[in-house]
Amino acid sequence: MSIREALADIKALIAEENFHGAYRELGKIASPDHEFPIQQRMARLMRAIPPEALGLRSMRIALLAGCTLDHFAEVLGFWAALKGLALDIWMAPFDTIEQTILDHESGLYAFKPDVTWIFSTHRDVLISVPPGADAQMVGKVVDAAVDGTANLWRAIRKGCDCQILHNTADVPVIDVFGNFEVNVGWSIRSLLRSYNLGLAARRPSGVMLFDLDHVAALYGKRRWVDQRYWYHSKHAFAFGATGLVAQQSAAVLSAMAGLARKCLVADLDNTLWGGVIGDDGIEGIRLGSGADGEAFCGIQAYLKALKERGVILSVSSKNDESNAKAPFLCHPDMRLSLDDISVFRANWNNKADNIREIAELLNIGLDSLVFLDDNPVERELVRTYLPMVAVPELPEDPVDYVAALVKEAYFETTSFGDEDRQRATYYRDNARRQDFASSFTNTTDYLKSLEMVADVGNLDPLRLPRVAQLIGKSNQFHLTGTRYSEAQLHAKVDETVVYGRWFGLRDRFGDNGLISAVILERRADAVLHIDTWVMSCRVLSRGMEEFIRNEIVGLARELGCTSVTGLYVPSRKNTLVAGLYARLGFSPAGEEAGTTHWRLELDTGAPGLSTTIRRRTATKDGLVATS
Amino acid sequence: MANEQNIRERLNRIFQETFDDDSISIHDNMTAEDIDEWDSVSHISLVLAVENEFNIRLSAAAVGKLSNVGEMVRLLTEMSDGQ
Numbered sequence: 202m203s204i205r206e207a208l209a210d211i212k213a214l215i216a217e218e219n220f221h222g223a224y225r226e227l228g229k230i231a232s233p234d235h236e237f238p239i240q241q242r243m244a245r246l247m248r249a250i251p252p253e254a255l256g257l258r259s260m261r262i263a264l265l266a267g268c269t270l271d272h273f274a275e276v277l278g279f280w281a282a283l284k285g286l287a288l289d290i291w292m293a294p295f296d297t298i299e300q301t302i303l304d305h306e307s308g309l310y311a312f313k314p315d316v317t318w319i320f321s322t323h324r325d326v327l328i329s330v331p332p333g334a335d336a337q338m339v340g341k342v343v344d345a346a347v348d349g350t351a352n353l354w355r356a357i358r359k360g361c362d363c364q365i366l367h368n369t370a371d372v373p374v375i376d377v378f379g380n381f382e383v384n385v386g387w388s389i390r391s392l393l394r395s396y397n398l399g400l401a402a403r404r405p406s407g408v409m410l411f412d413l414d415h416v417a418a419l420y421g422k423r424r425w426v427d428q429r430y431w432y433h434s435k436h437a438f439a440f441g442a443t444g445l446v447a448q449q450s451a452a453v454l455s456a457m458a459g460l461a462r463k464c465l466v467a468d469l470d471n472t473l474w475g476g477v478i479g480d481d482g483i484e485g486i487r488l489g490s491g492a493d494g495e496a497f498c499g500i501q502a503y504l505k506a507l508k509e510r511g512v513i514l515s516v517s518s519k520n521d522e523s524n525a526k527a528p529f530l531c532h533p534d535m536r537l538s539l540d541d542i543s544v545f546r547a548n549w550n551n552k553a554d555n556i557r558e559i560a561e562l563l564n565i566g567l568d569s570l571v572f573l574d575d576n577p578v579e580r581e582l583v584r585t586y587l588p589m590v591a592v593p594e595l596p597e598d599p600v601d602y603v604a605a606l607v608k609e610a611y612f613e614t615t616s617f618g619d620e621d622r623q624r625a626t627y628y629r630d631n632a633r634r635q636d637f638a639s640s641f642t643n644t645t646d647y648l649k650s651l652e653m654v655a656d657v658g659n660l661d662p663l664r665l666p667r668v669a670q671l672i673g674k675s676n677q678f679h680l681t682g683t684r685y686s687e688a689q690l691h692a693k694v695d696e697t698v699v700y701g702r703w704f705g706l707r708d709r710f711g712d713n714g715l716i717s718a719v720i721l722e723r724r725a726d727a728v729l730h731i732d733t734w735v736m737s738c739r740v741l742s743r744g745m746e747e748f749i750r751n752e753i754v755g756l757a758r759e760l761g762c763t764s765v766t767g768l769y770v771p772s773r774k775n776t777l778v779a780g781l782y783a784r785l786g787f788s789p790a791g792e793e794a795g796t797t798h799w800r801l802e803l804d805t806g807a808p809g810l811s812t813t814i815r816r817r818t819a820t821k822d823g824l825v826a827t828s
Numbered sequence: 829m830a831n832e833q834n835i836r837e838r839l840n841r842i843f844q845e846t847f848d849d850d851s852i853s854i855h856d857n858m859t860a861e862d863i864d865e866w867d868s869v870s871h872i873s874l875v876l877a878v879e880n881e882f883n884i885r886l887s888a889a890a891v892g893k894l895s896n897v898g899e900m901v902r903l904l905t906e907m908s909d910g911q
Contacts, residue, residue, distance in 0.1 A: 430888075
């Protein structure tokens with residue numbers, strides 16, 4: 202089917218109000234490589250679908266640029282929708298980056314963006330020194346340029362509470378000294394590269410760089426700039442690159458909104474090794490030697506690297522379990538071990554069911570999953586039954602699998618920390634807990650036997666990054682949907698009006714890490730209000746909700762408050778906690794536009810809820826057991 | 829003039845697709861005045877769609893000059909004759 206026919210079919214689906222069908226089909230045919238007219242027509246079809254029908258997360262984004270972005274903005278909206286975002290885009294007048302930012306009366310601040318994107322290019326970076334300039338002069342000029350950019354970031358943050366996205370300079374291909382430029386610090390090429398590195402070094406929390414220079418290289422630097430459209434209408438990159446820039450940046454925006462994928466579910470036969478383990482046996486599968494045997498090692502090595510950066514790995518394979526596990530246990534060329542896999546499902550059930558089970562076991566949404574399978578029939582089955590799961594098309598040749606996966610930009614992130622390093626362990630321990638749980642007939646006995654200890658502490662600089670990450674990424678257990686950067690949290694939580702508490706949980710199977718945080722606001726009328734409450738779903742239903750509720754009540758009493766209030770702001774993903782406050786003894790206190798208000802009066806008692814969790818307080822010197 | 833007829837048909841479809849209006853029927857004197865959505869931004873979209881459809885590359889100078897349908901047809905006919 203030609204693209205024209207496919208677009209006509211999608212138009213018909215929209216006319217029939219089959220919006221989900223249209224969205225799915227658009228996702229299937231979308232490619233960053235399509236020429237601009239196709240990108241534009243797809244964007245138009247997407248705009249014809251009411252965003253509320255798709256339940257996309259809304260994001261207000263302000264675009265500031267020294268180039269023309271009207272055409273790009275249209276296509277960006279399309280790719281953002283595919284990544285789960287309904288963008289509301291405001292564009293500053295052409296070429297007014299500084300003026301718009303420095304004038305706090307400008308439309309930027311009236312718009313109240315969630316994200317301000319400074320879409321600069323190398324043309325906006327005023328940096329040059331005479332040929333042959335010494336290192337000291339080069340350093341001074343680069344620092345001055347980086348300072349100038351950092352000042353803009355500060356000015357934005359002064360005027361509004363938003364995240365900032367800033368482009369790296371796309372190092373141009375037109376040069377004067379040719380290859381010699383890389384050999385000296387004073388050349389344009391070296392200056393721009395130093396400037397880009399300087400931005401990364403000076404980037405405060407809440408500011409992300411968008412690597413335009415890398416995207417230019419992905420597209421091909423020779424064709425990156427179409428001089429016709431620079432001279433004619435100030436378009437800074439070729440129209441053919443529009444889809445790629447939009448796809449790559451939409452992935453970053455989606456990560457900034459906490460919507461990036463979290464888990465990769467891989468098939469085994471002909472995906473992680475060549476051949477069929479059940480038929481070919483350990484000696485017969487292709488892994489390690491021969492061209493495609495090496496390619497399968499390459500795939501495994503890549504998945505292992507993903508796991509080490511915090512992506513959860515799972516397996517879904519049609520196999521007998523013992524056969525499926527054999528290579529992991531005794532093939533010398535396996536790069537992945539069973540310890541790398543959080544949930545291992547090898548059976549003869551259909552894969553959609555297996556994947557649904559994996560999501561349930563891990564307590565993550567289906568829209569956090571990516572499914573990797575060489576078999577087009579399995580891919581199509583999963584796409585049909587679980588449209589929220591991302592299923593990349595894989596090429597015929599396994600040597601190209603990794604590139605195909607990378608191309609989709611599923612696993613963008615805005616941070617990396619200890620939590621990410623240990624995530625795989627957390628989830629693997631959880632799977633062991635589940636096995637253990639099945640040996641009990643009564644939940645309380647099971648919870649008691651876990652020997653849980655919770656750590657509680659104030660929001661200190663050490664925990665700030667993880668708390669910001671947890672607030673940024675939590676979707677299911679997030680009562681109000683707030684998003685705060687580290688800087689915002691640091692400014693907000695003063696421990697006189699606004700209080701921040703974090704919670705950690707460990708048990709006989711291991712440490713779950715920092716798994717919950719609350720931001721509480723003490724209000725004038727003796728009310729302690731729960732502004733934000735997030736919790737990792739991996740510790741759900743272990744009594745942590747009750748424990749935290751008791752902590753909040755304890756703090757409220759300490760502060761002389763007579764009641765605690767909270768909100769539930771419904772989103773597409775947080776129905777899990779719709780009934781939380783009711784379960785914790787709060788009374789309904791009104792409703793507006795779907796948001797429910799809850800109140801707990803302390804003078805009428807509000808006794809502590811029972812849990813099996815012991816409490817420890819975090820102090821500067823370490824953890825002290827208090828009960 | 830079969831070639832010119834063919835060019836007109838394809839160009840008509842490009843207009844319909846670019847301006848998302850199946851009722852558009854192009855004629856030589858048609859300009860941006862005749863189509864509400866035809867502004868400087870969509871003019872570029874139109875030119876890009878034409879370039880794609882006919883697999884040609886217009887010069888920066890030509891991009892600005894193509895202000896009516898007649899000129900487009902003339903240019904496309906010339907370029908395809910030259911091929």
